[in-house]
Structure formats: structure tokens, C-alpha cells
Amino acid sequence: MSTGNMNLTLKVWRQKNNKTKGALVDYKLSDISPDMSFLEMFDVLNEQLINKSEEPIVFDHDCREGICGSCSMFINGRPHGPKDLVTTCQLHMRSFKDGDTIVVEPWRAKAFPVIKDLTVDRTAFDRVIAAGGFISVNTGNAQDANALPIPKNQADAAFEAAACIGCGACVATCKNASAMLFVSAKISQLALLPQGQPERYRRVQSMVAQMDAEGFGNCTNTGACEAECPKGISLENIARMNRDFYAAKFVSEEDI
Amino acid sequence: MSELNSNIPEGELTQKWTKFKSSVPLVNPSNKRSIEVIVVGSGLAGASAAATLAEMGYKVKCFCFQDSPRRAHSIAAQGGINAAKNYQNDGDSTYRLFYDTIKGGDYRSREANVHRLAEVSANIIDQCVAQGVPLAREYGGLLDNRSFGGTQVQRTFYAAGQTGQQLLLGAYSALERQIGMGKVEMYTRHEMLEVVKIDGKARGIIARNLITGELERHFGHAVVLGTGGYGNVFYLSTNAMGSNVTAAWKAHKQGAYFANPCYTQIHPTCIPVSGDHQSKLTLMSESLRNDGRIWVPKKKDDTRKASEIPEDERDYYLERRYPAFGNLVPRDVASRAAKERCDAGYGVGASKLAVYLDFKANTERYGRIEASKSGIHNPDKETCMRLGTEVIKEKYGNLFDMYAQITGENPYETPMRIYPAVHYTMGGLWVDYNLMTTVPGLYCAGEANFSDHGANRLGASALMQGLADGYFVLPYTIGQYLSKEISVKAIPTDHPAFAEAEAKAKGILDTLINIRGTKSVDHFHKRLGHIMWEKCGMARNEKGLNEAILEIRALREEFWRDVRVPGTSDELNTELEKAGRVADFIELGELMCIDALNRNESCGGHFREEYQTEEGEAMRDDENYAYVAAWEFKEGVNFELHKEELKFENIKVAQRSYK
């Protein structure tokens, strides 16, 4: 059983809504157990705030097992905190030391405006997917699933790209707030599969156009996105997207 | 007490669905364009239904409380999805899937629905693969399968430990495609707070824009709820923090019966609770039981480390009690067996509320196979373990990582500690064969309805049901209702029924804000969860349930007197959202206890201590309880029972045996 023994200072971004300015606010927390998750530590803080009749800190979270992609905290200068390959909800307080000061900010990007406190609007990602992140197959149109064998390594590569949880850490950490890792992961997943071929070159063009329209920055290949991605999505996907984009623009005769 | 008509089509079991599909009235394309359907929820059931309805030509509005439809909790399902494809040539068939599901559900589900589910299961896999869902494959390029509890064939399709994620992203991409084409209007960060009924039919909803706090009125010729299960009534469960019963409960209060609320699935393999701070529980996929052996020490209160306990002092109690299925018995059986051992004092870990899930034997076995593949004869134990660990890593790597992350222990070296936790709720809104509730025009799909799993759900069946409902069932069956609605023009939302429903929703929000009590919403939620877990959890008895009902009523009274919701209702206010949900959970909790008390038998996920065999197995009472208990909400918080008799014409009802 856990015993709470950590004392922490938190500096948390508080912002009432997208019309007001925000600021970092200090909070002291004591008796935090190292077995707590980072979000459970926030639960404790919020409970204290409510008991003091203050407004609790609003943050996105849902599954708390690292798969839904809701949680989105920028912790001590890194998305999802100091550990690699985990989301904020899977980060545990044993990754911190007694007496630490922890700065927590929301994702920051023009395309991800702050809604309140640590909650941001990531619907730009949905619009990018709506622009082409799919295979156009209506329900009931499918042939037998085994009619189309797919080499295991190709299926595995598609799966690795598909592991993206859409949390936006790549955008958050990129110095340019670029969304290329996210967008390329979806493009890659479908480009690697035979089912994705008919729309392959339309898809890359429309998704990139939507990504640009959303106001994300341009990729400069710093590799920060790959390093911070909680699901380890690879930069190879961006190269593949680039290739497909050139093929679509310079080889294909189709206009979109 | 009235009999419920489940509208099951006439004819032979295997022909019912085919005949239904070819005789159901159609809506012509030009009429579809002017018919609006509201879908609440964007998980497997909701997203697939919304996408398919839009593909068919209906005007669809889809709502979810999360920031994106892709975050629905279906995403967290790990293990797999069943389908009667018989790709492994191990004798699987539609009938076997049907039979296993009925048996697994302890003979408390509807034959016709389950058979339909088994029939469309194969279509789901085809559809998902066509969408680009990267299911696991073998080197030959064909799809791979694995086994799951309660079956003796390999029919489970999977994508590592992220099957739910991949299937949901498939449905999500289909939905986003329709959104992009303007055929679905998506409302994210919106929570449904009321069903609007006009002339007895569901005609729309009141939804709260969670960012602005504004209450919005939305019309629909029909309303579909795909809002998931209510496991969070226990506070601690494997459900997401936001999973709630509110939409279903509001529908219930508008006349939709709630069926079998007491059927709760307690999943046997979850990471044990580590302290009071715990906010949720994490599942370790059932697929681990394929390669993990469950045991406890033979000696009571054994404090030795797992590695120090020799083989002959270990009790592999599942293998001992159920030699035929061993570690692959259904979830309810495995859960109760773990509880039985822990209650008897054989539990492990600091809390003594855990059992071991040990991969050592199979790691070594895999290692031996790998060694012989690479030509190493008579490999030593160390080589075997090293090679075997690679195999285990390949199969379950992400689950092992998650376990290590949460517990701080290395599961490759020491056995996992696991304990049962609330995972799935088989109960839900009562629906007929068409998935329509007792409110005309109000449909319910996926975990939110009660339909297919009876008293216990087999592993890898929830994904199957959610997608079956959304892709292949509801879009057909809803035509039967909508074909009669083509002359109904869209009703303007200034209709008095909308105003009344909005006023009701607003009244609740205002009340919650204005109580200004002393205790947080979580405080009440935790207390409710404690009552439910202790008295309406893995084992229930008459005395406990009676106590629980009184305690929950008192808790409800206290909640409405003393809850503290900071902030206002015209902003993003997560405490207000939670308060509304917990208020509904409290009412539901009472109904669950009432239902559990009514059902004087043990079946599947409902285990009444008074009704067990001498060996401690569940004892059904088919004579008196082979029915669906559908509860009608009555003024105040009262409930009236209606029964739907379950007729088994194609399966011989028998005592479940996994021995």
C-alpha cells in the first residue's frame, strides 16, 4: 500500500476561457504517493481546491490507460512529462522527487486554441481526417477479409503507423507546431495497405491541404515529434508522406 | 406487470434475419434525404451507425461528450473481436458462435438476437479489413486468430493489444468521411441531457454544449443511443472516467425500460488497487490467460515472494477446478474463483487481494520451440527463458509495459498480480429485435442496450456486438420505423415539447449549482461505489442488497442536499458534468440492487450467495427466472417490473459446465 510522502510545488496554467489571458498559478501539495498517476495527483489537488470553494483545474482526460489520447499536459517543458513512450495518465509520481517544482502548461499552437486551463481544442485533427483519412468503402461493400493477403511486415508497418492516438504531443513539442507526424501516420497507414491504393494520391493532397489550412507550422525535421510521441510513431512516415505528395503533384495527372 | 413484445420475426432461427432483411419496408432515396436521425455516442456502435445511416442517405447528427469521436471508450478494448469465419479450420461455424454466446451468457439472452449477431460477425471482419484496419496477420498474409475464454475454437481477430483502438479508428474514419461530405453534422463536447418526446415518439434531444454551457435543441425523426455501459456506478472500474449512464438514464425516465441492470461483468484480470487515491482500474487483456497460468500459494497467508514458492506449493486453482477449460474459463467463473481464494486467505501482495498470473511455464515452452527452430538441441533453461521472453514480448509487449508502468514491477521477471474489477455491464435499455426501446423512435445500440450477452459476456464479444449493431443491424431495422415517418416534416424546435425538456434539463443544472453544499461530487461517487462493490458486486445476498438500497436512498438525499459544485453552468464546468452523471448513477445503483434482489438465482455476472451448488458454482432457476427483467421508471424514484420470457427453441438449456 502506498504512503504519501512527497511534497511538491505545482505551477499550473490557469485560463478562464479563450477570451481572457491566462497565467501560471502556484499550488503546494503535500503527502503525494509515488504510486499515484500524474492525473490522480491532479485529482487530489482539485479535491483540495473544491474544498476551499475554488474552481478546480480543468484538463482533458478519459481512459487513463494511455490509449484514448485525451490527456495533454506539457510538463516541465515536455509533452506528457519526463518519461518516454507514455501519456500523462500513465506517468506516475515515482518519476518525480520529493520537493520538485513542476510546471504544467496546455498544448500550445495556433491550431490548438486553449478552451480553459489545460484543455485545448484539437478538432483540427478531426478535420484533417475528414479531408481524406479514410478508405471510401460503404458498409456492406466488402469482399471476404482473406481475399486480399497482405504481407505481414507491411501489415505490421501499417499497424505501427495506426497506433497513433491523436493526442497532439507531436504538435505540442514541435518548435514549429507542425502536425506532420500525425498527418503522415494516417497517410502512411493507408498507403501501406493495398486497400488504400485507389485513393492514395488524392488522400495525401487533400489531407496536406487541410493540415495547412488549419494553421499548423511547417516541418523542419528536428525529430522532436518522434522523440516525444507516446506511441513511438516514426519519422519514416513523414518521408513517406513527402514522397506520396511529390508523386501526386508531379507525376499524377489528376487534379484535386 | 405486462408482457413485452420483442418483435422477433417468425420462421426458423437461421432464416429470421435473412427474411427480415428482404421484407423490411424501404425508404426511397429522396425521402431519406429529408429524414433526420440523431445518434448519441460515437463509440463502435454510435460511430458505425452514424456513418452507415449517412451512407444510406439519411441526414445524421452525431453527438459525443469527448473532444473527438475517436476518444470514445471502445478505443480501450484490448483483446479482440470474435467472428465465425472458421479461418483456422477448427470446426467453427455460425451455430457454434451462437451456441457459445448463449451458453456463455448463462442462458439469459434472446436466441434470435444472438443468432443474428453470429451471422453478421463475419461481415464485420470483412468491413473492417476493407476500411484498412490493420488486424494481425500471419506470414502468408492471411489473418491471424487467437483463443479467448469460454470457447474451444480460435475465432478471435486482433490487432496486438489494441483491437478496440483499431476498430474504433476504422469506424471513426468512416464517420469522418461522412462528416467531410457534409452528411453527418458532428457535435463534439456535447452531452445529451434529455430525450424530447412528441405524441409518445422520440423526436429529438436536449444537449448541453460543454464549452459554453448552452442548452441546445435538436430534432430527429428518430434518436439512436450508443452511449456505452454504466460500470462507473462502482466508481472504480475499467471504464473511462467520463463513461456514464446519463443518456440512457434520461431515456429510461422518459419511458424506456431498463433491462437486467444487475448483470455486471467483473473482469478477472485487472491490476489490483494500490491505494485510496486510485481513480480507475486498468485491465490486463483476457488474451493473457492464453499464456498465463493463474495460481495462489497452497499455504494460507504465505508471505514468501512468488519466486521462492516451489512448484508443489502452488495451487493452480482454475486448472484444478475446471480441467477442460483451465485458465480459459469464462470471466464470471474466473473472477469468482479468484475472490473465493482471496476471501479464504490465500491472496497475495500487500493487500492480499490479488492472485498471480504467471507466464513462466509458457515462456519456457515458447523458448524451447524457438530453440529447436534455430537448431539448438537440449537448450538450457536460461536460453529457453531468453528466447521465450522474446515471443511473449512480441505477443503482449504493450500490456507488459503498461503493467510495469503502473505497478513499478517487471512482469517478465515476477508474475503479474491481478484481481477482478468491474468491466462491462450486460444490462441496459431494453430493446426489441429491431433495437428499439419501449419509446417509439428511440433506439439503443452497443453496450448501452441489454440485448445479446445475457448474464455474462464472453471475451471479444463486445466489439462484435457494437459493430454488428451499428454497421449491420440498426441501419436495416430502423427502416421499419422510418418508412412510416416519411410524411413527417422536421418539427421546429420551438415546439412546446422542446421548451419543456430544455426547462427540465436547466432545472437540474441550476439545482446542482445552487446546492452549494460541503462535499465534492467525487466524495459521493466514491461512497456510492463502495456500497455497490461491497453489496452488489461479485457476490450478493438478500441482506446486503436490502441494506444497500436503504444506504443508496440516504446517499441520494444527502447528495441533493450537500453536494458542492463550484463555478457556473454557462461555462466549461467539469464538476457540473460529473454531478449530473453521479446523480443518475445513484438512481441506477438503487435499481441495480432492486433487480439483484428480485432475481432469486445465480447466473453469469449475477451471483447470489443463497443460490449456489455445493461446489460453489452459480445455480440458475430456469423455471422462475428465464426472463428479462425490464424495469419501468415511475414518479419519484420507483420502478415497476415487466418481464420478457426467454424461449429456448434451438438450444437445450443446461447447467453450464467448464469442467
Next chain:
Amino acid sequence: MASFGNAFSSSIGKKLIMGITGLFLISFLLVHCFINSLIFVNDGGLTFNMGAHFMGTNWIIRAMEIVLFAGLLVHIYQGFRLWAQNRAARPERYAVNNGAANSKWYSRSMGLLGTLLLIFLIVHISKFWVKSRFTGIPTQDVNGNHDLFAVMVETFQNPALVLLYVLAMVSLAYHLLHGFASAFQTLGWNHKKYTPIIKSVGVWFSILISIIFAAMPVAMYLGLIK
């Protein structure tokens, strides 16, 4: 009618332009470095002046010079545009940002390094190229070629300039350390087998070419080359 559409104005198109012009400039660096290395023959600049004469009179080279300048200007212009757009993509900065945890400082500072190189280039071009092409080189060597070598030797007697050149070459090294491999990634040439080779070639190229360039002013200042 089919068109290239946003092929160059899109985010990927802009990167493409940066990558192609960057690789082109790298190829120029190779040529430039080769010609200038002729000073290490240490024959009083005769070989070097011959090379310079060839470069200054061959019409293909002169035509390429225009392309080179165009490429350079596009690289600079696009670089500034990307920098401004990328800054605008994050209007509110982080209070704490631990970039070192996930990327190299020079990868994040390409704009700064590029600006330093631009300042250097202005000095460099006005010192040598403007002289050799427009204002004229005052003396001729024994072969009758303009004695650019003499201009170099004279210029690099100024320790401040030598320091500027050395610092600029450090900037160049870091700019290339990122830019070389990055250009290949931008062009989509990412391959499990070839990328590691490209990366290590990039590192060696960046370091060697910068050292060779930096060695020239240093050697002249120290009088090792006369």
C-alpha cells in the same frame, strides 16, 4: 486542366524548395572548396589563380553562377518565410520548454545559424566576389591571371576577419549537420538501410568541409601559406 496547384506553396512544397536549394548549395560548397583548396599547393597561388580564372571565364560556370545566386536567394527567402510562419503557428510560447530532451539545438536553430551565415556571406562576397567580378583585382600573377590569391593573403592579415571566418565556418558546420540529412528526409528518401549511411556521410561532410574552409584564413594569417 491539370496544374501543379499548391505543389510549391504547401507546407511540403516549401520544405521541398528548402531541401533542393540546400542540396544544390551543398554541391556548390564542394566545388568552391575544391577550387580554394588549391591554395594548399602552396605555390604562391599560381594553381589557385588558374582555377579562379577558369571559374571566372568559363561561360557554363558563369551561367551556373546566376543559378547559384538564385538558389541562394530562394533558400534565404524561403528560410525567413518558414521561420515567420512557424513562429506564427505558436503565438503563445511555453514558459518552460525542454527542447534538449527531444532534439538537437542546431536542428532547432537553423534560422539563427542561417542568419549568421547570411551576415558572413555579405562580408565574404563584398571582399572577394565583388572585387573579382566588378571592381577588379589590381595585380596579375606570372601566368597573367588575376592575382586573387594576393587579395586573400592580404585580407586574412586582419585577425578580426579571420575570427569572423572561423566562427562562420562553425555555424556552417552546424547548419550542415542538420541540413544535410534533413534535405534527404524532406525529399522522402528515408530508408532503413540508406538513411544511416546518409546520416554519417552528412556528419563527416559537415565537419570536414567546414574545417577545410576554416583552415584557409587561419593558415594565411599564420603565414603557413604564402
